[in-house]
Amino acid sequence: MDPEPGRSTSVNEAIAEPAPVLTQAAEAETFEALYRRTLPRVYAYVASLLRDRSAAEDVTALAFERAYRKQRGYRTGRGTREAWLFGIARNAALDELRKRERRATLEAEPEDLTALGADEIADLAIRRETVRAALATLDPRERELIALKFAAGLSNAEIAGVIGVSESNVGTRLHRTVNKLREACDGRA
Amino acid sequence: MDERDTTAVIDRALERGAVTATDPIERELEELTLALAADRPAPDAVFVAQLDERVREGFPRERARANPLRRLRAAVAGLEIKRPPMALLGGAASLLAVLAVVVSLSGDDTSDVDPLSSSGGAGMSTPGGEIAPDGDAAVDGAGGAVELRRDTAKRIRQSFLAPTEPPGRRGFAPGARDRRIQRSATLALAAPADELDRVTADVTRVTERYRGFVLRSSLATGDEGATTGGSFELRIPSTRLQPALADLAKLGQVRGRTQAGDDVTAAFVTAGDRLEAARAERRNLLGRLEEADTDVEAESLRLQLDANAGEINRLRGRLRSLRISTDYANVSVTLEARDASASPPGDGLGGALDDALRSLGDSLELAIRAVGVLIPLAVFAAVLALAARAILRRRRESALS
Numbered sequence: 001m002d003p004e005p006g007r008s009t010s011v012n013e014a015i016a017e018p019a020p021v022l023t024q025a026a027e028a029e030t031f032e033a034l035y036r037r038t039l040p041r042v043y044a045y046v047a048s049l050l051r052d053r054s055a056a057e058d059v060t061a062l063a064f065e066r067a068y069r070k071q072r073g074y075r076t077g078r079g080t081r082e083a084w085l086f087g088i089a090r091n092a093a094l095d096e097l098r099k100r101e102r103r104a105t106l107e108a109e110p111e112d113l114t115a116l117g118a119d120e121i122a123d124l125a126i127r128r129e130t131v132r133a134a135l136a137t138l139d140p141r142e143r144e145l146i147a148l149k150f151a152a153g154l155s156n157a158e159i160a161g162v163i164g165v166s167e168s169n170v171g172t173r174l175h176r177t178v179n180k181l182r183e184a185c186d187g188r189a
Numbered sequence: 190m191d192e193r194d195t196t197a198v199i200d201r202a203l204e205r206g207a208v209t210a211t212d213p214i215e216r217e218l219e220e221l222t223l224a225l226a227a228d229r230p231a232p233d234a235v236f237v238a239q240l241d242e243r244v245r246e247g248f249p250r251e252r253a254r255a256n257p258l259r260r261l262r263a264a265v266a267g268l269e270i271k272r273p274p275m276a277l278l279g280g281a282a283s284l285l286a287v288l289a290v291v292v293s294l295s296g297d298d299t300s301d302v303d304p305l306s307s308s309g310g311a312g313m314s315t316p317g318g319e320i321a322p323d324g325d326a327a328v329d330g331a332g333g334a335v336e337l338r339r340d341t342a343k344r345i346r347q348s349f350l351a352p353t354e355p356p357g358r359r360g361f362a363p364g365a366r367d368r369r370i371q372r373s374a375t376l377a378l379a380a381p382a383d384e385l386d387r388v389t390a391d392v393t394r395v396t397e398r399y400r401g402f403v404l405r406s407s408l409a410t411g412d413e414g415a416t417t418g419g420s421f422e423l424r425i426p427s428t429r430l431q432p433a434l435a436d437l438a439k440l441g442q443v444r445g446r447t448q449a450g451d452d453v454t455a456a457f458v459t460a461g462d463r464l465e466a467a468r469a470e471r472r473n474l475l476g477r478l479e480e481a482d483t484d485v486e487a488e489s490l491r492l493q494l495d496a497n498a499g500e501i502n503r504l505r506g507r508l509r510s511l512r513i514s515t516d517y518a519n520v521s522v523t524l525e526a527r528d529a530s531a532s533p534p535g536d537g538l539g540g541a542l543d544d545a546l547r548s549l550g551d552s553l554e555l556a557i558r559a560v561g562v563l564i565p566l567a568v569f570a571a572v573l574a575l576a577a578r579a580i581l582r583r584r585r586e587s588a589l590s
Contacts, residue, residue, distance in 0.1 A: 035244050040231060047230035057236045064240065065248045097588035131224045140589040150225040153203060156196055164582070168192075175192040178199070182221060 031071050034081055035064055041152045042089050048147035049093045059096050063089035079161035086152060086162045090144075134184035142177045149174060190214055198222070282573075283566050369457040369511060370450045372427050372518035376437055377445035379527035384441075385416040391440045392421055392522055399433040401425035401517070416526075423520040430518045437522060444525075457511045464504040471497045 029037075042063060047056035067088050074084050135143060148159045156174065160167040190198070195218065198210065202219040203226060210216045243249075380388045393403055405422035425433045438446065474494050481487040 032244055039237065039240070041229075043232040044229040053230070053233070056230070057233070060232070061236075061240050061243070064244065068244070068248050091585060094585040094588045098585065127224055128228055131221070131228060144589060146225060149199065150203075150222065151229040153226075155200070171192040171196050174199070175195040178195055178218065178221070182217065185221065 029081075031068055034067075034085065038082060038085060039064075042085065044151035045086065045147045046089055046093050048151045049090075049144055050096060055096055055100065059092045060089070063092045066092065080158055082154065083158040083161035086148070086154060086158070090162055130185050131181075134181050137184045138177065138180065142173075142180070145170075145173055145177050146181070190218075280570070283570050286566060286569075287562060368452060368454045369515040370427070370452050370454070371514045372430055372448070372450050373520070374430065374434055374448045374518060375445065375521045375523075376434065376443065377523045377525070378437075378441035379444050379525050380441035382415065382417065382526040385418070385524060385526055388440050388524060389416065389419055392423075392437065392524070395433060395436045395440070396421075396423050396425060398436075399425050399429040401429075401433065401520075418523070418525040420524070421520075421522040423522060424517040425520050427516060427518045430520070434520070437520075441524065442527060453511055453515060457508070457515070460504050460507045460511065464501065464508060467497055467501045467504060471501065 039060070043056060043060045046059050046063070047053060050056050050059065063085070067085050070088070074081060078084065135146065138146065144163070145159070148154050148162060154162065156170045157167045160170045163170075165173075194215075198215050198218045199222050202208070202222040206223070208216055208219045208223065210219050378388065389408065393406075396403055401424050403421055404424050406419065408419040409417050411417045434446075434448075471494065474490055474497060478487060478490045478494070481490060
């Protein structure tokens with residue numbers, strides 16, 4: 001396993017692990033393979049939802065353990081294994097949120113900016129701060145949608161399976177949320 | 190840009206990992222997409238290594254098992270986030286409902302075996318006739334035709350459940366130990382012709398063993414002087430009726446067997462009350478006779494005392510009759526010769542087929558009853574499970590509100 005030790009430092013690096021298109025062969029993969037393929041995205045989604053790194057680790061581990069114990073109960077007719085796994089992770093995260101009844105701030109880790117020039121560092125920092133500030137204006141459901149789409153890398157159909165709405169509804173919500181985010185970014189630019 | 194365009198641009202940007210659009214709006218959306226994707230949190234290397242190990246080991250549970258305190262803590266922590274036990278409650282409610290239905294079915298079904306009737310196709314009889322609960326067909330016993338009437342059986346059952354006469358002063362309650370029940374039974378036996386004499390002697394022997402007595406007996410003989418059949422009127426203590434019948438049934442092949450009971454507790458109590466009242470009246474009359482002033486008055490009182498004595502004697506006789514009839518059960522045994530070469534009913538291929546068909550019918554009946562109970566329960570449980578799921582989902586979603 002080659003996990004990412006810290007926050008991604010560039011756009012291309014972040015996109016280097018796109019959400020794979022599931023095939024029948026992927027459906028038959030072992031649990032360990034599923035784990036290796038999805039761990040970074042499950043963690044990213046849970047951390048985005050909880051905004052607490054420590055809690056995100058606990059919930060991610062709990063989600064994979066639950067999935068491991070329930071893997072025989074998975075049925076292909078209910079959606080992809082990823083959607084099933086993210087559904088378990090979502091339930092665990094929401095349980096955690098409800099239990100804690102608080103929102104901790106996600107601790108930003110020091111970024112490796114040594115490879116970048118001074119202008120690039122400044123641009124990157126400004127852009128991220130702008131996006132984070134815009135994200136903070138969204139309500140929790142909108143932030144969850146952004147996390148499922150951009151952190152977890154799920155398709156609209158998979159998101160629909162996870163949050164229990166139709167695919168077209170996901171498209172509509174995503175369109176609105178992204179527009180809201182763009183407006184917030186524009187207002188801060 | 191509509192919803193489809195937005196999704197398409199986002200998916201394209203995520204797939205390519207670069208800004209490629211020339212349209213300014215799409216380009217801006219692609220940049221936002223990449224910025225959001227780049228800003229996603231990444232797991233810590235130590236955490237990943239630990240989780241890798243747990244995955245490889247299949248998420249072992251021995252840590253919690255090793256330390257009871259930790260196990261208790263884990264259980265308590267699990268309780269906090271576990272689902273509400275509605276499914277468990279639903280299951281318990283369903284079980285209770287099943288039990289209630291089963292109990293009510295077994296208690297309400299008047300067409301089934303009566304508490305007083307014995308197993309193995311036993312029927313019931315009344316002083317005026319004999320009936321069996323499991324059919325309207327007549328059973329031909331050796332002592333005569335036994336007519337099976339379901340309505341009479343119902344009447345008998347009702348007499349057990351709800352006495353028609355009101356309770357007397359001493360009172361009695363259904364199910365009380367001092368109930369007075371007239372019991373009767375019939376037993377039709379068949380035995381090989383050359384064993385009838387032995388069976389006849391055994392009937393008397395069994396009756397005496399249980400401290401009963403033979404009230405009446407008759408034997409039929411053939412042309413050659415051999416016994417061809419017989420009938421017996423037995424009186425057996427009611428408390429020993431069942432073992433006595435069991436022993437009598439062993440003397441030959443049972444071709445018919447019925448039992449019946451008639452609750453005469455109310456009549457018994459009423460007669461006792463009237464006897465006490467008559468005795469009180471006698472004491473009163475005697476007292477008045479001592480104080481009578483005139484011969485006319487004394488004569489009148491003597492006449493009343495005579496009538497009172499008659500009433501007392503009548504009631505004593507009634508009570509004695511009821512006591513005897515309830516202390517001793519009437520048992521009628523008929524005995525007939527059977528061809529030694531003939532197969533008894535129920536034996537052989539035909540009997541086996543009959544038994545198999547009967548068993549199949551019973552099984553089907555049981556299955557239909559079970560389905561009738563289980564389907565509503567299943568619907569109820571499903572509704573309960575759906576409701577529990579909806580509630581749980583709503584509670585979870587509330588964390589996002």
